Amino acid sequence: MSAPAAAGSNALTIDVEDWFQVENYKGVIRRAEWEALDRRVVRNTDRLLDLFAAAGVRATFFVLGWVAFRHPDLVRRIVAGGHELASHGYGHARVVTLSPMAFRKDLRAAKRLLEDIGGVAVRGYRAPTFSMSPGSTPWAYDILAETGHAYSSSVFPGRHEGAGSAEFAPFREPRSGLLEIPMTAVRAALLGGRTVPASGGGWFRIMPYPLFAALLRQVHREGRQGNFYLHPWEIDPGQPRPSGVAALPERKHRIGLHSTEARLMRLVRDFRFDRMDQVFAADLGGLPAIGPAPLRTAA
Numbered sequence: 341m342s343a344p345a346a347a348g349s350n351a352l353t354i355d356v357e358d359w360f361q362v363e364n365y366k367g368v369i370r371r372a373e374w375e376a377l378d379r380r381v382v383r384n385t386d387r388l389l390d391l392f393a394a395a396g397v398r399a400t401f402f403v404l405g406w407v408a409f410r411h412p413d414l415v416r417r418i419v420a421g422g423h424e425l426a427s428h429g430y431g432h433a434r435v436v437t438l439s440p441m442a443f444r445k446d447l448r449a450a451k452r453l454l455e456d457i458g459g460v461a462v463r464g465y466r467a468p469t470f471s472m473s474p475g476s477t478p479w480a481y482d483i484l485a486e487t488g489h490a491y492s493s494s495v496f497p498g499r500h501e502g503a504g505s506a507e508f509a510p511f512r513e514p515r516s517g518l519l520e521i522p523m524t525a526v527r528a529a530l531l532g533g534r535t536v537p538a539s540g541g542g543w544f545r546i547m548p549y550p551l552f553a554a555l556l557r558q559v560h561r562e563g564r565q566g567n568f569y570l571h572p573w574e575i576d577p578g579q580p581r582p583s584g585v586a587a588l589p590e591r592k593h594r595i596g597l598h599s600t601e602a603r604l605m606r607l608v609r610d611f612r613f614d615r616m617d618q619v620f621a622a623d624l625g626g627l628p629a630i631g632p633a634p635l636r637t638a639a
């Protein structure tokens with residue numbers, strides 16, 4: 341039997357991109373090569389959809405425009421499953437490397453495409469590799485608001501990818517008023533008060549499960565809600581191994597791939613999870629209407 345569900349609820353979020361689009365492989369896989377590589381994002385995301393349906397849990401899927409353009413049926417299956425459709429931008433360039441104009445173009449392209457395919461409003465955005473913050477890219481929040489997004493979930497407390505933020509709880513970026521829902525981190529008493537990510541991805545694959553669960557329970561004791569993320573490729577141990585990757589990035593990418601699916605399902609049994617727009621509805625100013633709804637009439 342699994343442990344009883346913890347009192348706090350948590351957002352379950354999936355960043356829908358493929359194994360070759362990660363920052364770790366940027367040095368060995370050029371963007372121009374993406375098209376020809378073994379695409380695994382559809383089967384891996386479908387696997388997650390099946391697992392979530394069986395577990396009766398809903399999630400938020402931050403879908404990359406590049407993926408949505410090539411696999412519109414996958415986007416429709418996400419919406420049909422009762423999940424929240426959100427944006428991971430179009431081309432997966434780190435926000436700190438983009439001009440405001442390039443960022444606006446990337447955001448618009450992704451949002452329009454996802455809404456046209458999914459038939460639902462896209463309210464949320466997650467920056468590639470959490471590469472923005474009020475301090476490093478304040479203009480990014482203005483542009484998110486201007487392009488019709490209601491929230492971002494794009495920053496890590498502490499230093500991260502040239503961005504990061506001091507805030508642990510959801511906050512309104514002062515200039516734009518846009519809601520930022522940071523990734524979960526805790527000052528871990530177990531680790532001498534150090535700030536430790538407790539939000540998924542590589543850290544979830546590396547940490548012993550009981551430690552991760554203990555950190556998440558600390559989040560709830562502090563009166564916060566968790567914000568968990570994973571990529572479809574993180575449950576896929578059969579993905580190709582590109583040559584020329586240095587030992588450390590290769591280890592970082594591949595560690596725990598065999599056991600992540602089982603750990604993820606243990607996590608959703610042990611804790612309560614739901615879509616981001618449900619878990620953080622109070623911060624967003626009310627519960628959203630769920631379900632496919634026409635966005636615009638034909639013009």
Ligand SMILES: [Zn+2]
Pocket residue numbers: 355357428432467468469
């Ligand atoms: Zn990403």
